[in-house]
Amino acid sequence: MALHARLHGTTVALEQDILAKNQHLAEHNRDWFAERGVLALNLVSSPGSGKTTLLERTIRDLHEQLQIHVIEGDQATINDAERIRATGCKVIQINTGTGCHLDADMLARGVGQLDPPSNSVLMIENVGNLVCPALFDLGERAKVVILSVTEGEDKPIKYPHMFKASGVMLLNKIDLLPHLCFDVERCIDYARQVNPGIQVFRVSAQTGEGMADWYEWLRSKATSRPGIKTAR
Amino acid sequence: MALHARLHGTTVALEQDILAKNQHLAEHNRDWFAERGVLALNLVSSPGSGKTTLLERTIRDLHEQLQIHVIEGDQATINDAERIRATGCKVIQINTGTGCHLDADMLARGVGQLDPPSNSVLMIENVGNLVCPALFDLGERAKVVILSVTEGEDKPIKYPHMFKASGVMLLNKIDLLPHLCFDVERCIDYARQVNPGIQVFRVSAQTGEGMADWYEWLRSKATSRPGIKTAR
Numbered sequence: 001m002a003l004h005a006r007l008h009g010t011t012v013a014l015e016q017d018i019l020a021k022n023q024h025l026a027e028h029n030r031d032w033f034a035e036r037g038v039l040a041l042n043l044v045s046s047p048g049s050g051k052t053t054l055l056e057r058t059i060r061d062l063h064e065q066l067q068i069h070v071i072e073g074d075q076a077t078i079n080d081a082e083r084i085r086a087t088g089c090k091v092i093q094i095n096t097g098t099g100c101h102l103d104a105d106m107l108a109r110g111v112g113q114l115d116p117p118s119n120s121v122l123m124i125e126n127v128g129n130l131v132c133p134a135l136f137d138l139g140e141r142a143k144v145v146i147l148s149v150t151e152g153e154d155k156p157i158k159y160p161h162m163f164k165a166s167g168v169m170l171l172n173k174i175d176l177l178p179h180l181c182f183d184v185e186r187c188i189d190y191a192r193q194v195n196p197g198i199q200v201f202r203v204s205a206q207t208g209e210g211m212a213d214w215y216e217w218l219r220s221k222a223t224s225r226p227g228i229k230t231a232r
Numbered sequence: 233m234a235l236h237a238r239l240h241g242t243t244v245a246l247e248q249d250i251l252a253k254n255q256h257l258a259e260h261n262r263d264w265f266a267e268r269g270v271l272a273l274n275l276v277s278s279p280g281s282g283k284t285t286l287l288e289r290t291i292r293d294l295h296e297q298l299q300i301h302v303i304e305g306d307q308a309t310i311n312d313a314e315r316i317r318a319t320g321c322k323v324i325q326i327n328t329g330t331g332c333h334l335d336a337d338m339l340a341r342g343v344g345q346l347d348p349p350s351n352s353v354l355m356i357e358n359v360g361n362l363v364c365p366a367l368f369d370l371g372e373r374a375k376v377v378i379l380s381v382t383e384g385e386d387k388p389i390k391y392p393h394m395f396k397a398s399g400v401m402l403l404n405k406i407d408l409l410p411h412l413c414f415d416v417e418r419c420i421d422y423a424r425q426v427n428p429g430i431q432v433f434r435v436s437a438q439t440g441e442g443m444a445d446w447y448e449w450l451r452s453k454a455t456s457r458p459g460i461k462t463a464r
């Protein structure tokens with residue numbers, strides 16, 4: 001949509017208006033999370049990067065240490081919510097139809113239904129799209145971008161907005177590296193070119209390799225509470 | 233964007249207006265292609281499905297039989313255009329910035345620069361995004377959706393709009409099947425649930441497996457010229 005804004009002058013103001021309204025609602029969500037000490041993370045990626053598998057494993061491995069709730073975003077189907085529900089975790093599915101991302105209003109309504117308790121973790125699995133969700137703040141503490149090594153190492157520079165917007169990159173499916181041409185160091189270099197501060201974990205949600213470091217990060221964030229109004 | 237149209241009443245008309253303008257320009261493009269007997273194909277997929285590798289191999293294997301020109305769409309970088317140029321093929325790179333898809337106006341400008349000759353093939357590699365490009369007709373003869381087997385077999389039902397809009401599905405990276413949990417038959421069933429007429433080819437652009445059937449389809453389309461104004 002953003003490019004259209006450039007081509008069709010009249011839509012510029014409207015897009016800015018939509019993003020400004022979204023930002024306002026996102027700040028409301030952020031305050032709500034901060035007041036309750038809820039760690040909200042916005043998981044973003046291409047379709048098929050392994051977000052749901054990563055969530056399933058994370059929930060199963062950490063269920064004694066962290067209380068995790070999930071909001072699932074997809075154009076269609078409730079498949080992902082059913083997979084998450086099978087882990088014993090509370091989950092809400094949001095279907096966006098032709099929509100390409102979750103926005104702060106949808107999230108607020110999902111959170112209203114889910115009602116995550118104080119000091120819990122809220123995982124938001126966004127629609128699989130490495131482009132549009134970069135523009136929409138949901139009020140999360142951080143965006144976590146999942147990049148599968150099957151996608152090619154140049155994705156951070158070809159889709160720079162998402163990697164710039166994310167605090168963490170999970171480089172997933174590293175169990176497949178022996179079967180691929182994929183230069184891990186170059187990929188991480190590219191990610192740091194667009195975002196020098198991005199934290200990178202190399203993981204396989206399938207085999208569990210590397211997941212311990214991600215869990216440590218998650219536990220440390222879950223126990224650190226940002227102040228209200230400074231929670232960026 | 234489409235979901236926003238539902239949430240913010242005022243944008244409905246505007247989005248319809250954008251899509252109507254795009255459709256008008258797309259029909260112009262379609263007529264132009266039909267008059268010259270140019271077969272234009274719109275290659276759509278998630279990021280990292282292997283579109284560029286598929287194009288490289290197709291161009292190298294068919295360069296004596298078909299004259300192929302390429303338009304590359306990406307948010308950033310000219311990497312893909314450089315890869316295509318190395319095959320000896322004429323190519324134009326369009327960078328969309330924060331934009332999530334190519335539209336008919338961008339395509340018309342690219343075609344103006346590229347000036348593909350009569351009876352040639354124009355391959356349009358869209359921005360890697362399994363969502364938004366489904367909504368924008370470029371005037372192509374068909375959308376060709378590339379799905380990599382690393383993405384999971386449920387993608388056709390989770391992103392139904394793209395699979396409904398596409399005439400062909402290339403199931404790519406089949407050389408990786410021995411290392412994955414991926415049910416090929418189920419994936420094809422899902423694609424046919426949303427689009428009973430979709431034509432499916434199982435390929436590996438890396439090893440060349442299955443490419444012959446895709447080439448046969450391509451040659452047959454390149455030599456069949458649809459009438460002007462009936463070119464859908």
